[in-house]
Amino acid sequence: xxxxxxxxxxxxxxxxxxxxxxxxxxxxxxxxxxxxxxxxxxxxxxxxxxxxxxxxxxxxxxxxxxxxxxxxxxxxxxxxxxxxxxxxxxxxxxxxxxxxxxxxxxxxxxxxxxxxxxxxxxxxxxxxxxxxxxxxxxxxxxxxxxxxxxxxxxxxxxxxxxxxxxxxxxxxxxxxxxxxxxxxxxxxxxxxxxxxxxxxxxxxxxxxxxxxxxxxxxxxxxxxxxxxxxxxxxxxxxxxxxxxxxxxxxxxxxxxxxxxxxxxxxxxxxxxxxxxxxxxxxxxxxxxxxxxxxxxxxxxxxxxxxxxxxxxxxxxxxxxxxxxxxxxxxxxxxxxxxxxxxxxxxxxxxxxxxxxxxxxxxxxxxxxxxxxxxxxxxxxxxxxxxxxxxxxxxxxxxxxxxxxxxxxxxxxxxxxxxxxxxxxxxxxxxxxxxxxxxxxxxxxxxxxxxxxxxxxxxxxxxxxxxxxxxxxxxxxxxxxxxxxxxxxxxxxxxxxxxxxxxxxxxxxxxxxxxxxxxxxxxxxxxxxxxxxxxxxxxxxxxxxxxxxxxxxxxxxxxxxxxxxxxxxxxxxxxxxxxxxxxxxxxxxxxxxxxxxx
Numbered sequence: 001x002x003x004x005x006x007x008x009x010x011x012x013x014x015x016x017x018x019x020x021x022x023x024x025x026x027x028x029x030x031x032x033x034x035x036x037x038x039x040x041x042x043x044x045x046x047x048x049x050x051x052x053x054x055x056x057x058x059x060x061x062x063x064x065x066x067x068x069x070x071x072x073x074x075x076x077x078x079x080x081x082x083x084x085x086x087x088x089x090x091x092x093x094x095x096x097x098x099x100x101x102x103x104x105x106x107x108x109x110x111x112x113x114x115x116x117x118x119x120x121x122x123x124x125x126x127x128x129x130x131x132x133x134x135x136x137x138x139x140x141x142x143x144x145x146x147x148x149x150x151x152x153x154x155x156x157x158x159x160x161x162x163x164x165x166x167x168x169x170x171x172x173x174x175x176x177x178x179x180x181x182x183x184x185x186x187x188x189x190x191x192x193x194x195x196x197x198x199x200x201x202x203x204x205x206x207x208x209x210x211x212x213x214x215x216x217x218x219x220x221x222x223x224x225x226x227x228x229x230x231x232x233x234x235x236x237x238x239x240x241x242x243x244x245x246x247x248x249x250x251x252x253x254x255x256x257x258x259x260x261x262x263x264x265x266x267x268x269x270x271x272x273x274x275x276x277x278x279x280x281x282x283x284x285x286x287x288x289x290x291x292x293x294x295x296x297x298x299x300x301x302x303x304x305x306x307x308x309x310x311x312x313x314x315x316x317x318x319x320x321x322x323x324x325x326x327x328x329x330x331x332x333x334x335x336x337x338x339x340x341x342x343x344x345x346x347x348x349x350x351x352x353x354x355x356x357x358x359x360x361x362x363x364x365x366x367x368x369x370x371x372x373x374x375x376x377x378x379x380x381x382x383x384x385x386x387x388x389x390x391x392x393x394x395x396x397x398x399x400x401x402x403x404x405x406x407x408x409x410x411x412x413x414x415x416x417x418x419x420x421x422x423x424x425x426x427x428x429x430x431x432x433x434x435x436x437x438x439x440x441x442x443x444x445x446x447x448x449x450x451x452x453x454x455x456x457x458x459x460x461x462x463x464x465x466x467x468x469x470x471x472x473x474x475x476x477x478x479x480x481x482x483x484x485x486x487x488x489x490x491x492x493x494x495x496x497x498x499x500x501x502x503x504x505x506x507x508x509x510x511x512x513x514x515x516x517x518x519x520x521x522x523x524x525x526x527x528x529x530x531x532x533x534x535x536x537x538x539x540x541x542x543x544x545x546x547x548x549x550x551x552x553x554x555x556x557x558x559x560x561x562x563x564x565x566x567x568x569x570x571x572x573x574x575x576x577x578x579x580x581x582x583x584x585x586x587x588x589x590x591x592x593x594x595x596x597x
Contacts, residue, residue: 004033008040016048020059028064036072046071159564160352160359165596170568173546173553174591181342181571181593182371191341191374191420193453196328196460196467196530203439203456203526207519220520221257221510225276228301228322228503229255235323238303244275245282247311254314255279257510258300266298266484273304273314284308287315293487294319295495297479299510300503322502324550328467328531340590341464344373344419345557346569347472347539348426349384350406353563356389358406360560363597364569365413373571375463376419379472379539380426382406390430399431407443411452422453422461426472427516435517436473436507437526458506460530465576466588469533469552471506476540476556478513493556497536497549504529534588535572544568544594553589566597 006026013020020026033043050071051057195202229241232255242252256273260266271286286304288294296302303320350361368376383399383406384390395402411421425438433439440454455461458471480496488495500508506527512518536554544558557570573590 004030004038004040004043006030009033009044012040012044016044018044018048018059022060025059025061025064028061029059032064032068032072036068036075038072046075159354160561160566163566163596166566168596169593170596171544171546171594172591173548173593174573174589181573191464193375193420193422193461193463195455196462197526203437203459203522207433207435207522209435212519212521217520220524222276222281223524224505225255225257225301226278229276229303231323232301232303232320236303236320238320241279241303243280244273244284244308244314245280245311246308248308251305251307251317253303253305254284254308255303256284256301258296258302259283259298259510261285266296266482268484268486271296271484273302284311285313287313288486290315290317291319291486293489295321295483295485295488295499297483297499297509299508300499322499322504324501324552325504325529325532327534327551328462341375341466341574342371342373343463343468343572343574344368344371344376344569345379345537345539345555345572346376347379347557347559348381349387349428350382350560351384351387352561352565353388356387356395360566360597361406361410364560365410367569367597368414368419369417371571372417373419375422376414377422377424377461377468377470377537378410379424379457379470379537380432381428381430381472382426383430385428385430403429403431403441404443404445407441408445411446411449414451418451420453421451422455424455424459424470424472425457427457435519435522436512437519437522456526458527460533463574466535466574467531467533468535468537469506469529470537472539473507473516474540475500475507475509476538477542478507478516479509480542482509493542493545494547494549497538497547497552497554500538501529501532501536501550501552535574537570544570546570546592546594548587551587553587553592555592555594557594560597568594568596570594 006023009026009029010020020029029043032038033040038046047059047067050067057063232238233241238253240253241255242248244254244256254273254275256275256279258266259272259274261270261272264270268288271288272283273286274283275281287306290306301322304314304316305318305320306314306316308314344367346364350364351358352360383403389395390399407423414421423441425432425441427434427436427438432441436457438457440456443452443454446452446454455470457473458469461468461470476493476496479499480492483492483496483499485492485495500506506529507516507518507523532550532552534552536549536552538554538556539559540556541559542556544556545554546556547554553572555570555572558568560567560569570592572592574588575590576588
């Protein structure tokens with residue numbers, strides 16, 4: 001930009017018949033042009049517009065200060081805002097490549113004039129025979145997944161590459177020889193895998209975002225209370241439920257949903273019981289002092305027995321909790337001497353927090369190629385919304401493209417093994433629907449691949465006659481933070497898992513945490529357990545485990561990465577053992593392990 005002089009200003013002012021003979025005033029104008037990066041003609045146009053609205057002001061130093069405050073400063077702020085919006089607006093891949101190219105040309109130009117640091121090697125100025133960009137091209141088709149191809153900043157994580165205990169078994173369930181973890185199905189055999197609800201009832205993404213009426217939510221919660229209450233009444237042989245706020249001198253049984261008297265965390269003094277519409281729909285304070293043992297959380301449907309002499313406080317003497325659903329009776333039965341099923345379970349994120357190199361995913365593909373599992377259940381997130389580089393907008397490629405190549409590379413990398421692949425979405429998948437229940441991924445390129453099954457979150461899978469309940473939402477962490485207990489004598493994980501199974505829901509907590517956008521009409525249809533699963537896969541940020549809870553094998557395989565460090569995955573040996581009596585029913589899970597990647 002050329003420097004503005006007083007002669008330039010005089011010439012432009014004369015064009016509009018504006019006279020200024022004061023040298024101090026002209027110098028002030030020159031100062032404003034330099035400070036605000038304006039040419040003489042730009043400044044004069046702004047002044048003409050300003051003075052006209054003020055009924056013809058005369059140029060003076062005092063008036064110029066008001067002009068700078070009212071016009072020039074606001075003009076700069078408007079330019080800065082426009083620049084920020086231009087930087088943040090979405091761009092297509094071609095525009096991104098043009099920006100990268102221009103940045104590289106600018107870098108090369110600057111380096112020609114810079115002085116190398118002491119001790120550094122002299123820059124080679126010759127043109128290489130096979131020049132390549134310093135940044136990896138992301139648009140090249142048909143590439144194989146590698147740490148350097150998913151992001152321009154895909155520098156391998158040093159902490160992950162230096163991890164210890166690779167392949168170490170950290171949790172074991174059952175007794176099994178190490179050599180049995182290779183694939184057990186005979187060559188050419190077919191694994192029967194389907195959604196228990198059936199494909200015609202599968203979840204689709206027909207959502208009305210931000211259009212959920214409070215009346216609809218109330219109806220779903222009221223129906224849940226009535227359904228579970230009727231099952232409790234029948235199981236415990238309760239004659240009838242009394243209105244929750246009716247004063248009574250005798251011991252009464254009341255049905256309701258546990259809730260908190262404020263927005264804070266539930267505690268023994270803040271417990272309320274809210275009845276369904278048939279019992280009045282009101283709330284009553286609960287006194288738990290006479291109970292020797294209890295475990296409660298917001299949203300739990302229970303029957304309480306006690307005294308409510310005033311109608312304002314229920315002194316509880318007995319607590320009836322939920323009862324689990326029966327197990328699934330399958331027509332498909334494995335023979336006792338048939339080979340067992342090998343199932344691998346892994347949960348994202350599949351990248352360390354300091355890199356988008358996807359090294360853990362490559363290591364998992366190597367494990368699949370080594371062990372030949374019959375079924376691989378892979379839960380999201382695949383493109384983690386909480387990743388540092390994604391949160392800071394340092395990824396130069398559309399998230400959908402990263403995800404598609406990630407999934408296609410898994411499919412191609414396991415093609416020779418022949419494992420069935422099940423992909424489960426997560427609410428942390430930045431490219432997918434951020435709602436619960438969550439519809440399955442949409443991958444048209446893999447829709448006809450018989451090895452690939454895309455399922456919603458949550459869902460119940462039927463694999464060779466064995467039911468697998470699974471969800472990628474961390475209900476274990478969410479519910480565990482809200483649950484209160486006294487005198488139970490069991491560990492917290494077992495209590496929370498029992499609540500999930502007896503409340504017959506993949507997410508029984510109400511209200512949900514802020515991170516979970518619940519669609520209650522969909523949740524009523526797709527968030528409930530149709531049966532008690534034989535195996536419940538419930539990945540969490542909490543410590544990994546394998547537990548037998550009321551006959552269901554519950555597995556938290558952990559996550560593939562924990563920050564910058566490597567994480568864990570799970571593997572199970574499954575066999576459908578025929579049994580005539582469900583009460584004496586044996587576990588279908590012969591053995592399970594959680595292993596460090």
